[in-house]
Structure formats: C-alpha cells, structure tokens
Amino acid sequence: MDTNTPCVSFIGIVDFTEQARWVYCSESVYDLLGFEPHELIGTPSLNLVHPDEFDQVKAMHYSTITQDRAAVLAYLRMRHKDPYKGYILCAISRTVCQNVLVGSVSFASPGPKAMHNASTAQEVRIITPYAKDFELRRWNDPNPMPPCPIPDRLRNTPSPAFSNSSSSHTPSPSPEDEAPPHFDPLPEQSRRTALILDRFSVNCNVLYCSNDSLLSTTRVMGRSFYDFVAPKDEDTVRAWIDVIKGWGVNERGQPSDGGFGFGKFTLCVQGRDSSVRPTEPAPSRHRRDSYTASRDAGARDHGRSRRSSQSTSHARGRDRRGSDNRDFVVDAIFSAHSDGLMVILRKSTTSR
Structure with missing residues (x-):
C-alpha cells in the first residue's frame, strides 16, 4: 500500500444485485483508488475487493440489505487502479435506502478520526484482520438510531444457508452475515431517501x-x-x-x-x-423611516413569495x-x- 494515499473519502452508491454494481461515485474516487467515476459506474463493486475477503464482503452486502441496516462501518481492502499501489485499506460506511445501498469509502488509518467514526456508527465490522484495532466503541453503547420497523414481507423469513469458502487467513463470517452463494436482486426495504x-x-x-x-x-x-x-x-x-x-x-x-x-x-x-428571513422591527423613533422600509421590504417579500408560489x-x-x-x-x-x-x-x- 502506498503510504502517500490521500486521506479523502468519496460517496458511493451500489444496487441490490449480487455484484453490488456501482450506481453513483463522486469525484474523489480518483484520488483514493485511481478510477474516474465513469470507469466504475455500472461495474461490480466487488471486483475491487481483495480476493481473500471477497466471500465475507459479499455476505456482508447481502446481510446489510436483508437486515435493513443503517450507519454501518466496515474495514476492508480495495484495489487501486495502479497495480503498483496494490490494495488500499478503506473504511466503508453503508446505509440501506429502499432500493440502493449508500455510503462512502475513505482511507483508513488509526488515530482520533478512526475512534470518532467508530464511536458514531451503529455497527463496526472488521474484514481485514490487521484493522481490528480500529474497532473502538464505548462500553455498552446503545445504537444511536432507533430500530427501523421490519417490513411485513421480511418477517419470519429464514436466512438461506451459506457455505463459507474464504481463506483461512481471514476470520469467518458471523452467523448474522450468512448469505447464499448466488441470489437475485433483493427486494426494496423500508422507505428511506x-x-x-x-x-x-x-x-x-x-x-x-x-x-x-x-x-x-x-x-x-x-x-x-x-x-x-x-x-x-x-x-x-x-x-x-x-x-x-x-x-x-x-x-x-x-x-x-x-x-x-x-x-x-x-x-x-x-x-x-x-x-x-423575518425582518426585525425598526425602533419607534424612526417610525416614518421604518414604515417606508417595512413597506419596501413587504413589497420585496411579496414578490419573492409570489415567485416562490409560482x-x-x-x-x-x-x-x-x-x-x-x-x-x-x-x-x-x-x-x-x-x-x-x-x-x-x-x-x-x-x-x-
């Protein structure tokens, strides 16, 4: 990994397909991973994941959607376009928004910012083993976001079995992250924008x-x-x-x-x-001037409100x-x- 990797973050949106295809990427993806946004949109985001972590990230993609999660943080490696820069350790934020998964990708490094980011997330998931020290949470913290109601169609739906084939060098997915090896585009979740x-x-x-x-x-x-x-x-x-x-x-x-x-x-x-913005009343000793000013301001506000109404x-x-x-x-x-x-x-x- 290049130690001169910019400490930036880009906004990314992926769909609910098995490949988690890019729907949107902001411009800073070039600074972090070397790709222009148009090079990624429509392509599978999982293509950038480290091979040793592919199964876990795919399972996490599935469980994040089916469990309708929000404000989740994960640490994993993503491929830079320049092969000499290899894989970049990234912090990935994810929230389910009805029919897409929205979030950001940023360069991950230990320090106060990592502690702050982890402390404000509802959940922290470590995929890359050497990033385990980034999982900094206060003891017994409740989730800051109230739980979202589970749609009726998802109640009492058993999770399909998943056969883990990940490398022995990476930890196995937890039971909550089980996913089938292949799945059709997942249905919409709760209404979020x-x-x-x-x-x-x-x-x-x-x-x-x-x-x-x-x-x-x-x-x-x-x-x-x-x-x-x-x-x-x-x-x-x-x-x-x-x-x-x-x-x-x-x-x-x-x-x-x-x-x-x-x-x-x-x-x-x-x-x-x-x-x-509301106009403040003028002092009474300037009654005549204040009347004129308020009349002019009223005329301007009327014009603005009329245009706004139209x-x-x-x-x-x-x-x-x-x-x-x-x-x-x-x-x-x-x-x-x-x-x-x-x-x-x-x-x-x-x-x-």
Missing part, C-alpha cells in the same frame, strides 16, 4: 436524490436543503450541519469523512423559500408523489465527505 448536498455552499444545495419516497426528485434538485426544513427547525438543522462539516476534516485540514450525526426535524414536503405550483405539477404533501417529522443521519454532505431521511415513528 438519501440526499447529497453541496458542502461548500451556505445553502447546501441538493446535488442528488435517491428516490421519490419522501421528497420529489424534480422538486428538490438544485434547491437549498433548508427549503425542505420547517422554519421552526431551520436554525437547529443549520447548527447540526455546521458541526458535521467540522467533523468532516482530516488531519491535514482537508475535507474528508467524519462519522455520523443523528437528528430529528420536521420535513417541509412542499418546499419553501428559505432565503426569505415555482412551487410548477413543481407540484411535476410531483410524482401524488397528493401526500403534508409535512411530517423525519429521523435523519448526517455525514460529511470530501465531495459533499449526505443526509439520509426516514419518516419518524416516534413523536418529538
């Missing part, structure tokens, strides 16, 4: 939306993430994202990964214009989600990466 946001902008514009289950893709793309946060929660969510951005910095001060943050807020399904009405016509446009509370997982922020949403089953 993954958003990729621009971490380098104040408004955190939406760059990618994985599905239409909670928000309409045509409505959210290119808009500020805060347009879909209820006004009463906006300041809190902005503060959370500032913290997540601070976590997502490597030892060299460069944008990278930074573990998981968990929160709950009200999702504004229709969207709004979050750039319009934009929203236009988006509503393209909305594929039908008439279910009521706001609701969501559980959210936030994480930072070199190329953006990832937010994973699901409809909350608990009241605030």
Whole structure:
C-alpha cells in the first residue's frame, strides 16, 4: 500500500444485485483508488475487493440489505487502479435506502478520526484482520438510531444457508452475515431517501436524490436543503450541519469523512423559500423611516413569495408523489465527505 494515499473519502452508491454494481461515485474516487467515476459506474463493486475477503464482503452486502441496516462501518481492502499501489485499506460506511445501498469509502488509518467514526456508527465490522484495532466503541453503547420497523414481507423469513469458502487467513463470517452463494436482486426495504448536498455552499444545495419516497426528485434538485426544513427547525438543522462539516476534516485540514450525526426535524414536503428571513422591527423613533422600509421590504417579500408560489405550483405539477404533501417529522443521519454532505431521511415513528 502506498503510504502517500490521500486521506479523502468519496460517496458511493451500489444496487441490490449480487455484484453490488456501482450506481453513483463522486469525484474523489480518483484520488483514493485511481478510477474516474465513469470507469466504475455500472461495474461490480466487488471486483475491487481483495480476493481473500471477497466471500465475507459479499455476505456482508447481502446481510446489510436483508437486515435493513443503517450507519454501518466496515474495514476492508480495495484495489487501486495502479497495480503498483496494490490494495488500499478503506473504511466503508453503508446505509440501506429502499432500493440502493449508500455510503462512502475513505482511507483508513488509526488515530482520533478512526475512534470518532467508530464511536458514531451503529455497527463496526472488521474484514481485514490487521484493522481490528480500529474497532473502538464505548462500553455498552446503545445504537444511536432507533430500530427501523421490519417490513411485513421480511418477517419470519429464514436466512438461506451459506457455505463459507474464504481463506483461512481471514476470520469467518458471523452467523448474522450468512448469505447464499448466488441470489437475485433483493427486494426494496423500508422507505428511506438519501440526499447529497453541496458542502461548500451556505445553502447546501441538493446535488442528488435517491428516490421519490419522501421528497420529489424534480422538486428538490438544485434547491437549498433548508427549503425542505420547517422554519421552526431551520436554525437547529443549520447548527447540526455546521458541526458535521467540522467533523468532516482530516488531519491535514482537508475535507474528508467524519462519522455520523443523528437528528430529528420536521420535513417541509412542499418546499419553501428559505432565503426569505423575518425582518426585525425598526425602533419607534424612526417610525416614518421604518414604515417606508417595512413597506419596501413587504413589497420585496411579496414578490419573492409570489415567485416562490409560482415555482412551487410548477413543481407540484411535476410531483410524482401524488397528493401526500403534508409535512411530517423525519429521523435523519448526517455525514460529511470530501465531495459533499449526505443526509439520509426516514419518516419518524416516534413523536418529538
């Protein structure tokens, strides 16, 4: 392994097929593994796994999906495009989002960041033996994310048998990771939506939306993430994202990964214009000037709200989600990466 490997992370999305084919890769995949995104999209991600770890990683792919897991961290080796650089020890984060597996891949090394990332994950899985020292968890920590309801179709479904043929140099998969040697594309899991946001902008514009289950893709793309946060929660969510951005910095001060943050807020399904902020009343001694200023501000706000209303009405016509446009509370997982922020949403089953 090249000791000069950049300490970056790229966002990756794979499908539910046996080969775990790449659906999306962000640009930093080139810095970490030497591939351009277009070289990987549509190809099996398991092709990059070390041969000694192939069976375990394939089994982990199967169990992560069938058990509908979220915020899971694993350490394994992935092949660099340059054969002289061999295999890179990587930290892989994974969350099931309805019909895809979303997460990130980053360079793994011991230290404070490894401890932080492991401490914020719901589960840590060690595939590469010499990465076992990275599994740092506080004693008896409960999972920070409430368990997701198991879909009815998955209840009482026995796990198919799996014959382990992995090398004796690597640990055997645990019983929970058993998987058949071959399987058809797996069915959809619980409703979750993954958003990729621009971490380098104040408004955190939406760059990618994985599905239409909670928000309409045509409505959210290119808009500020805060347009879909209820006004009463906006300041809190902005503060959370500032913290997540601070976590997502490597030892060299460069944008990278930074573990998981968990929160709950009200999702504004229709969207709004979050750039319009309430105006503060002027002092009474300037009543005339304040009246003029407030009148002008009101006219500007009216113009903005009219444009926003027209934009929203236009988006509503393209909305594929039908008439279910009521706001609701969501559980959210936030994480930072070199190329953006990832937010994973699901409809909350608990009241605030």
